[in-house]
Each structure stands twice: as structure tokens, then as C-alpha cells.
Amino acid sequence: MFLGKVIGSVWATQKEAGMENLKLLIVQPMDLRGDEGGQPVVAADRIGAGMGEKVIVSRGTPARILFKDKTVPIDAVIVGIVDSFEVIEEARHAE
Template structure:
């Protein structure tokens, strides 16, 4: 899992079977201090995250099983972060 910031939405009128009712978001992975942590990822979202929110993203088979074991999804928003504490040593 990783922390990310929702930076956009992705619209696709034609989707593979199993993705028909999924909202897709563009998420920028971030470090705990808020700086960018890699390449943006397209994530499926069933919990209603929005632009600018910090989210928790799960990837791979752990993400896929949340939708359907046969789904072509690789990343899923699994939480919207209310707050977190980062203690730099």
C-alpha cells in the first residue's frame, strides 16, 4: 500500500468486463512528508475519493480481489486519509 494525492480523474466510455461501474482516479504517490514519490497511477475508486484528497492505495492481487478475482484492475483506493502524523528523526 502507499499514500497518494488525487490529482485528476480518468473517463473511459468503453471498459473491460468487470470495470463498467468503476470510477477511475489519477493518483500521485507521495512520501509521508508530502513530496512526490514516483509516477502517477490510475486507480479504481468505489469509496468516493475526490480531487486533492490524500488516499491509501492498494496494488496487485490485493487490489484485484476487492473488485473481482478476474478484474483487470491493478490499483484500488482503499481509504481516504483524515490525518496522519509523520515524525522525522
């Protein structure tokens, strides 16, 4: 899992089976300081995240497991909207 910030949306009129009515968002991974931390990813969103919100993203097999009765070609899914987070100062300097 990683922390990220929603920076955009993806609209696709044609999608693979199992992805109908699935909202896709562009998420910029971020480090513990809130700075960009890698390449943006497209993540499925079933919980209603919005532009600019900080989110928790799960990737790989755990992302697909959330779609119990469907086989979906999903690599990343938003699993939480972050209200706040706290990191002790020593951990920030250890990065």
C-alpha cells in the first residue's frame, strides 16, 4: 500500500468486462512529507475519493481480491481516504 494524492480522472467509454461503472482516478504517490514519490498510477475508486484528496492505495493481487465474484484487470484500488496522518520527526529524517 502507499499514500497518494488524487490528481486527475480517467474517462473510458470502452472497458474490459468487470470494469463497467468503475471510476478510475489518477493518483500521485507521495512520501511522508507529502512530496511526490514516484510515477502516477491509475487506480479504481469504489469509495468516492475526489480531486486533491489524500488516499491509501493497494496494488497487485490485494487490489483484485476486493472484487470477489469478478475477474477484473485491476492493478491498483483506492482503499481509504486519509483525514490526517502523523509521523514522528525521527522517521522523517530516516528516509
